[in-house]
């Protein structure tokens with residue numbers, strides 16, 4: 001498949017021996033894009049410009065009329081595709097242009113405990129292709145919203161509570177806010193009188209999670225988080241057509257420019273859930289979080305207006321700033337079973353402060369520094 | 373174009389104006405009354421495929437996937 005990594009197209013493919021490889025989607029001859037499909041099944045890629053052919057391991061294996069026009073002197077070994085460093089965690093593929101990055105498990109660190117609830121609680125599968133839509137918003141506003149902003153829910157999404165799809169206007173306060181190192185953070189909606197997941201899969205959840213994680217999952221109402229910098233996830237439990245149903249999604253806030261991003265959202269369902277459950281979960285997902293989703297539309301309108309208001313030089317000249325002081329007076333919990341810094345009740349901006357602190361750390365690193 | 377088709381085209385145009393008028397006036401109940409109760413309103417997610425491979429849209433993911441119930445809900449938020 002092809003994906004974007006920090007503004008550059010990347011091919012991710014599995015070779016004959018089952019290894020996953022990732023390459024810059026650029027021919028090493030004159031720079032043409034090699035693959036234009038979102039996904040597919042291919043052992044080799046032939047460049048549409050002059051026909052250089054590369055194996056899905058990156059090697060250049062074919063050059064039209066090579067002997068004749070290069071006199072047998074073309075050093076094909078030096079023309080392999082440019083490799084991208086990738087790592088996987090619970091089926092998620094992470095990539096970086098850094099050739100010697102911090103190990104992925106270390107980068108995710110304590111945050112794995114929370115990420116597991118969304119992507120590792122059972123064998124999950126992606127339903128259909130991802131939703132993709134462009135929003136005229138700076139990408140960090142999305143990350144900021146998912147890393148810890150439950151405060152907006154009762155106002156921005158107030159009309160949805162009126163519909164009876166979620167309990168009441170202050171439902172979003174109950175639970176926990178968590179942050180860990182590396183800027184990661186999430187909000188946990190808790191408790192939930194109903195079990196949000198397929199009842200018949202309890203044994204699978206038990207097998208995949210620690211007893212403490214399983215206990216939390218049992219009364220989880222929702223889970224919204226961001227893996228620094230721009231991967232977010234969401235478990236949402238709503239009433240659609242009079243029936244409660246949860247949907248789990250992960251999303252990328254893909255920066256296009258400072259004031260534009262593409263949102264790419266994947267729906268995850270338990271592989272062993274019933275077909276009916278999967279269908280209802282998709283229905284809830286499309287209805288709430290998708291280009292036509294009633295939550296999504298509320299949010300993206302806000303993101304767009306914030307971005308527009310921050311445009312140009314005026315905010316800098318006047319030194320206009322935002323306020324991120326919510327919850328500064330509070331002390332973290334000491335008896336929560338999960339790792340990281342945990343606050344009881346979600347209305348705090350501690351997670352956002354942690355997110356931007358890490359971002360600032362990276363941005364202030366001297367050039368040629370360790371990088372991440 | 374024969375006379376019958378011209379009249380049909382005209383009537384359909386008028387219907388669209390009427391629909392637009394209801395939406396402009398935020399009369400969602402009035403707009404809703406125009407819909408057939410069995411309506412299925414869907415837009416599949418597009419996918420980029422190579423060459424002539426088709427369909428170039430998904431058959432299992434939608435940008436919207438509405439019926440009377442979800443349309444009713446969405447028009448009241």
Ligand code: FES
Nearest residue numbers: 027029030047050
């Ligand atoms: S640019 Fe790819 S073969 Fe020339």
Ligand SMILES: [Fe+2]
Nearest residue numbers: 153156295299
């Ligand atoms: Fe929101």
